Amino acid sequence: MExxxxxxxxxxxxxxxxIQELTNGQVLTNKLREMLGQPENIKADIESVNGVVAQxxxxxDNTLSILSPSNLNGIPHNPxxxxxxxxxxxxxxxxxxxxxxxKTMMPVKTKRGCYKRRKTGSTRTKFTYTLTDDGYAWxxxxxxxxxxxxxxxxxxxxxxxxxxxxxxxxxVQKIDDEPSKYKITYIGVHTCNNLQRAQIIDEGPDPMxxxxxxxxxxxxxxxxxxxxxxxQSTKHTPMEGNPSxxxxxxxxxxLSDHDAPxxxxxxxxxxxxxPMSKFSSGLDYExxxxxxxxxxxxxxxxxxxxxxxxxxxxxxxxxxx
DNA sequence: TCCATTTGACCTAA
DNA sequence: TTAGGTCAAATGGA
Numbered sequence: 001m002e003x004x005x006x007x008x009x010x011x012x013x014x015x016x017x018x019i020q021e022l023t024n025g026q027v028l029t030n031k032l033r034e035m036l037g038q039p040e041n042i043k044a045d046i047e048s049v050n051g052v053v054a055q056x057x058x059x060x061d062n063t064l065s066i067l068s069p070s071n072l073n074g075i076p077h078n079p080x081x082x083x084x085x086x087x088x089x090x091x092x093x094x095x096x097x098x099x100x101x102x103k104t105m106m107p108v109k110t111k112r113g114c115y116k117r118r119k120t121g122s123t124r125t126k127f128t129y130t131l132t133d134d135g136y137a138w139x140x141x142x143x144x145x146x147x148x149x150x151x152x153x154x155x156x157x158x159x160x161x162x163x164x165x166x167x168x169x170x171x172v173q174k175i176d177d178e179p180s181k182y183k184i185t186y187i188g189v190h191t192c193n194n195l196q197r198a199q200i201i202d203e204g205p206d207p208m209x210x211x212x213x214x215x216x217x218x219x220x221x222x223x224x225x226x227x228x229x230x231x232q233s234t235k236h237t238p239m240e241g242n243p244s245x246x247x248x249x250x251x252x253x254x255l256s257d258h259d260a261p262x263x264x265x266x267x268x269x270x271x272x273x274x275p276m277s278k279f280s281s282g283l284d285y286e287x288x289x290x291x292x293x294x295x296x297x298x299x300x301x302x303x304x305x306x307x308x309x310x311x312x313x314x315x316x317x318x319x320x321x
Numbered sequence: 322t323c324c325a326t327t328t329g330a331c332c333t334a335a
Numbered sequence: 336t337t338a339g340g341t342c343a344a345a346t347g348g349a
Contacts, residue, residue, distance in 0.1 A: 140326060147338060155340070159325095171340090327346075334339085 028056045124186045131172065131182055136190060138170065150176045158192055166192035 032052045035041065142155035151174035158166040168190040175181040 141343095142341060143326095143328075144339065144341095153339085157341090169340090323349090325346105325348090327344100329342105329344095331342075332340085335337090 025056055025060065028052055032056065122188060126184045126186075127175065127181055128184060129181050131184075134170075134186075136168070136192075146173065149173070151179075158190060160192035164192040166190050168192075 032049070035049050035052065137159035138156040139159045139161075140154060141157050144153050144155070146153050153171055153173040156170045156172065158168040160166040168186065168188045170187065171183075171185040173183050173185075175183055
């Protein structure tokens, strides 16, 4: 590590930490470049490459955490940086890569339900009127009634959790006061290989840049070019998180005039318009809260209201915690 | 048969 | 003690 230790005293500690993180990232990026310069080795050691990528992404997350307004101590709190999760390797192999950190991060699975509850890791909370495709494949793993809350909270994990050790999760809950509004909490950072656009979407934009607002509909406008790149999306598991939408499996489409007004929370990805009337036919509204490509659970009514009430713009607020 | 969701049970942090 | 987060068996759809 080539980071300097002789920081000017006037520099806030969080800036120093941020610089250190970025310096680490620089080193890792150089390392990655070296790897990429030897294509013959990449095939043989793709796991190492993935590992480096994961570290770099974690570094970014840490830096963002440090520099976020809510972090006055300059303490990186990204749990995924505690562990360098190497995609495509088994747990056993993982323990070789970073045994200690894995212990601190991975749930201790000795028996059912035995795990280490996440402490305040790297989380991002968004409020949005539309449940959007954030570019990742999510899988629902739980649903809970929350105290003093009318609506249940839905829990999603990255679909690549087991195959690639991705620890990212998210929680989706309707706001009591505004039923058409959702609170989406992203916990942790993706370390999976599903990075083609997902990382750009989820990690790319400057967290301070709230201008990432995509408007779909007739006059589709995309602010922020970075987001625009996301639309050359990969076709990923469309049904993640929403069995109710399974019948739509073959309708993967790209942006079009009738695309749903789901601007992306962190950027955008392809979204679809579907016969929403099917959604309202006796299906449990709460149960339909879904992430991933089909990120909406709105009934036809809600959907229309959203479109009219918000001029097809995704309205979101973002907080870092 | 496979895969994703549902849901009750289990465990931990507060 | 309790609320929240996760697990995993059961269930259902393709």
